[in-house]
Amino acid sequence: MVKYLAGLYNRDYFKLTKDEEVEKEVVTKRNSKKLGKLEVYNSSMNFEYPKAVRHYKSLFPNNYMDFLDLYEYEEMNTLNKLYLEEINKNTATELSIKSLIVENKLYHVIGSILKGGQFYFGHHNLYIFPEFQLGSLYRADYLLVGLASGGYQFVFVEMEHPNKNITLADGNYGEAFRKGINQINDWKVWLDSNFSSLTDVFKKSTNKSLPEEFYKYDSSRFHFAVVAGRRKNFSERTYWLKRNEEKKTGIRIFHYDNLYDYSMDLITQKEHGYLSY
Template sequence: MLYERDYHLGLTETEEQQYEEITGRKFWEKRVSGFGRVNNFMAYPKAARMCKSLFPNNYLDVAELRDVERLEHANEEFLSLLDNTECTERSILNFIREKEYYHIIGSIIWGLSINIGNHGAYLFPEFQLGSSYKADYLLLGKSSGGFEFIFVELESPYGNIVIQHPWCSKSFLYQSN
């Protein structure tokens, strides 16, 4: 769960009223085809956008990307953290979680020009892979072709990025950008 609020619990009365004013129908009513109000997803209350998604507590809300001032401030804070030579992987993970700056991880989709997520993006922190491995994040993007999965493993910007595997005599270089 990414957020303090559990969106599986649904909307408050106020949010339901706001949704009804925008759409002209109750939150759980199906939209009837034909004429009516235009679908204005970005105008819905945040909780409605979250609850309408497949994974409400892990949805990366694209409407938050419109708050440029917040994003600029978040990015400045993040760069300051990375400039600190005491910065560790755990401090990066804690920073993102505590401040709810999930756009930092979500930006992998757009920063790498990966053509996914145009029908929704979801983020799962500390995603367990079997009993031996845990990815720092699973980034899930939905597009017309279905779901795409990106496993994200963060490292300290000042740590060793070369590791020796016990099953191989060669070292592998992990690049973090």
């Protein structure tokens, strides 16, 4: 029996209950019709499936971000407030924020990076992999895998401290951002030579055939982000550095307040999924 990697949730979405299997067949039958030898399905059928079935049918069932969760406005708003309360603590660290995300399933906060970073993918399907290992040397805090019409693309995220060593008095990057950028540069070097080794990792998270993007390294599909500090740490100089960094290296720079703002945008613009154009 194939052993799949643990995912984001408290249940294994590779398996459906008998009731879920029955409902899956009912929805499929209701939304399909035969045209000659072809069977045509209603494009909205996926939204009618039970949540477990939507996960089950996805490429990575235990890492799937369900867009329909965003319609639970009150619940999502409460979760966003939990995140805001944590980052507002003087004692908050990147570890405490990551723990809060795992314990309360705040993965949409990480997913919101796609919206804020104007990444034009992830609105078809989005998957999140926490603590994603790059060989034996490196580990990304999060890997976001997003689908659009042009196929899958990847965003590696490094989270640094929200309060300490963010920027210098003149607005230049402090140790937190420098450390994050250096870490990403190490990942880029590693990926150039070792991407093929990740295919086996992805295979352990799916029971379906992987698309070509998971076998062949294409640097244009890979993106990187650093999250550190708060809005108050950013001066005009810092924003200039941020724009220059993104233009020169492609590394996106965020502070933790950005993620709160983007997460609130998600639940007020939910009809567009994780991105709105």
